[in-house]
Amino acid sequence: MSTPLEPTMVETIKxxxxEKRFKYLVKEVVTNREIWILIDEHGCVMLNTDDEDCVPVWPNKEFAEAWATGEWDTCKAEAISINKWHSRWTHGLEDDGLAIVVFPNENEDGLVIFPDELDFELKQQAKKSK
Incomplete structure (x- = not known):
């Protein structure tokens, strides 16, 4: 379970x-052992780029909840344990042909990567943290 972020830290990270948000996400997810998504009555929220259908992920509840506005104001932030992410989500997203948009900001700007790339980075960070 993560500790709530101070408002000044949230503004700095925004x-x-x-690229820097990606590195922050990897460290936070490994430290807190959870990654955040948004869900609605249909399941996980999706974004579309020109080339990919993507699942947006965030490092902290505060950032995920900040996205739950406008057309997504009925969405809820949900944490996924890092173990569940590795065991189910990575393969499930790959099987569905989905990419990940890492920690998008208000302008919908975020790094688009494939699930195995995020999995690799999380495992590398976990090794460094030991």
Whole structure:
């Protein structure tokens, strides 16, 4: 379970570029052992890029909830344990041909990667953290 972020820290992190937000997400997910998605009555929220259908993920509840506005105001932030992510989500997303948009900001700007790439980065960070 993660500790709530201070509002000043949230604002600082919002200013990060996509690459820096990706690195932050990897560290936070490994430290807190959870990754955040948004869900609605149909399941996981999806985004579409020109090339890919994507599942957006966030490192902290605060950032996921910040996206639950406008057309997504009925969505809820949900944590997925890192173990469940590795055992079910990575393969499930790959099987469905879905990509991941990492920690998108208000402009829907985020790094688009494949599930196995995120899985690899999370495992590498876990090795460093030991």
């Amino acid at each position: 200013g990060y570029d996509a």
